[in-house]
Amino acid sequence: MPATTPAADTVDPRAATPVAAASVSKPEDPETTDEHPIYDGKTMSQIVIFLIGTVTVFVVLWQAQGFFAPVLSAFVLGIVLSPLSRFWHRLRLRPSLAALATLVIVLLALVCIVFIAEPYVSQAVNRAPIIWAEFRDAIEGIRNMLQGLDELTKDVAASVDPETGKEAAKEGGVAVPSATDALFYAPQVLGQVMIFSGALYFFLLSKFEIYGWIGKSLRNVEQSDFEFAERRVADYFLTITTINACFGLLVAGVMHLLGMPAAGFWGLAAFLLNYILYLGPIFLAAALLVTGLVVFDGPISVAPALIYMTMNAMEGQFITPAFVGQQMRINPLLVFLSLVFWLWLWGPIGGIIAIPLMIWTIGMAEAVMGQPIATGLPARRIRELEKKGA
Numbered sequence: 051m052p053a054t055t056p057a058a059d060t061v062d063p064r065a066a067t068p069v070a071a072a073s074v075s076k077p078e079d080p081e082t083t084d085e086h087p088i089y090d091g092k093t094m095s096q097i098v099i100f101l102i103g104t105v106t107v108f109v110v111l112w113q114a115q116g117f118f119a120p121v122l123s124a125f126v127l128g129i130v131l132s133p134l135s136r137f138w139h140r141l142r143l144r145p146s147l148a149a150l151a152t153l154v155i156v157l158l159a160l161v162c163i164v165f166i167a168e169p170y171v172s173q174a175v176n177r178a179p180i181i182w183a184e185f186r187d188a189i190e191g192i193r194n195m196l197q198g199l200d201e202l203t204k205d206v207a208a209s210v211d212p213e214t215g216k217e218a219a220k221e222g223g224v225a226v227p228s229a230t231d232a233l234f235y236a237p238q239v240l241g242q243v244m245i246f247s248g249a250l251y252f253f254l255l256s257k258f259e260i261y262g263w264i265g266k267s268l269r270n271v272e273q274s275d276f277e278f279a280e281r282r283v284a285d286y287f288l289t290i291t292t293i294n295a296c297f298g299l300l301v302a303g304v305m306h307l308l309g310m311p312a313a314g315f316w317g318l319a320a321f322l323l324n325y326i327l328y329l330g331p332i333f334l335a336a337a338l339l340v341t342g343l344v345v346f347d348g349p350i351s352v353a354p355a356l357i358y359m360t361m362n363a364m365e366g367q368f369i370t371p372a373f374v375g376q377q378m379r380i381n382p383l384l385v386f387l388s389l390v391f392w393l394w395l396w397g398p399i400g401g402i403i404a405i406p407l408m409i410w411t412i413g414m415a416e417a418v419m420g421q422p423i424a425t426g427l428p429a430r431r432i433r434e435l436e437k438k439g440a
Contacts, residue, residue, distance in 0.1 A: 119399050153251045294320075301317045
C-alpha cells in the first residue's frame with residue numbers, strides 16, 4: 051500500500067503553536083512596565099496647586115513672623131519636651147498642672163541661661179571699642195607683612211586704615227545699645243515671650259486631644275503617627291543635648307588651658323551653637339579667631355579657633371554618628387538647605403527650629419507611608435515588587 055503524504059496545506063499544530071503565540075501580542079501594563087510614567091493633566095495641576103500653596107504658606111510665615119515665629123517655636127519645643135509630658139502623665143498629674151510645670155521649667159531654664167551669659171555679654175559690649183581697636187591693629191600688622199603685594203595692600207588699606215582705627219577708638223568705635231533702644235524693643239520682645247508662653251502652655255495642655263482630632267478627621271493620618279514622629283524628635287534631641295553638654299564642658303576646659311578669657315562663656319556658646327549644625331560652629335570659630343587675635347600675639351592667636359574646629363569635626367564625624375545611629379541620619383544637603391532657608395526666613399529663631407521641624411516632618415511622612423523614606427516612595431516600591439514577582 052503506497053505511503054500517504056500529508057497535504058501541502060496541512061500544518062503541524064506543534065509547529066504552529068510558537069508562531070501563533072508569537073503573533074499574539076500581550077497588552078502591556080503601564081503600571082508595571084513603564085519605568086517613567088507620563089503624568090496626565092490632572093496630576094500636573096495638582097503639582098502646580100501644591101507649589102502655589104507652599105509658596106503662599108511661606109510668604110505668610112515671612113510677613114507674620116511676629117506671630118508665627120513664637121507659635122511655631124512653642125510647637126517645636128512642646129514636641130521636644132514630650133518625654134517630660136509623658137513623665138507627668140505617668141505620675142497621674144492633672145493636664146493643667148503638668149503643662150504649667152513644664153512651662154515653669156522652660157522659663158526658668160531660659161532665665162538661667164540669660165543670667166549666666168549676661169556678665170560676659172555686658173563685658174564684651176563695654177570692651178567693644180577696645181577690642182575693635184586692637185583687632186584693627188592686628189589687621190594692620192598683617193597688612194604690614196604683605197607690603198610686597200600691591201593689590202592686596204591697596205584692598206586692605208581701603209578697608210582697614212590706621213587713622214580711622216584711632217578715631218574709632220576715640221569715638222567709642224562700636225555703637226553700644228542705649229537705654230532708649232532697649233525700651234523701644236522691650237514691648238516687642240515681651241509680646242513675643244507672652245505669645246510663646248501661651249502657645250506652649252495650651253499646646254501641652256491639649257496636645258493629645260489635637261492629635262486625636264486630626265487622626266479622626268484625616269483618612270491617612272492616625273494619632274499614633276504623631277506620637278511616632280514626636281518620639282523621633284525627642285530621642286534625637288535628648289541624645290544631641292547630652293553630646294552638646296559634654297562638648298561644651300570640654301571646650302570650656304580647653305579654652306581655660308589656653309588662657310582664653312571667659313572660658314565658661316565659650317563652653318556655653320559651644321553648647322548652644324552646636325544645635326545649629328554647620329553654621330553655628332562656623333560662627334563660634336570666627337568669634338574665637340577674632341578673640342585670639344586680640345588676646346594673643348604670634349601663631350598662638352589662631353590656636354583657639356583651630357583647636358575648636360578640630361574638636362567639632364571629631365564630634366560631628368565620630369561621636370554623634372556613633373550615639374545617634376544610622377536610623378537618625380539625614381542627608382547633609384537637606385540639613386544645610388533647611389538651615390539656610392529658615393535662617394533666611396526668621397533669622398536665629400529659624401536656625402533653632404529648622405532641625406527638629408525637619409525631623410518631625412520626616413517622621414510623620416515615614417509613619418504615614420509605613421516605611422523609611424530612604425527605601426523610596428510607595429508607588430515606586432510597588433512597581434519594583436510587581437516586576438520581581440513577574
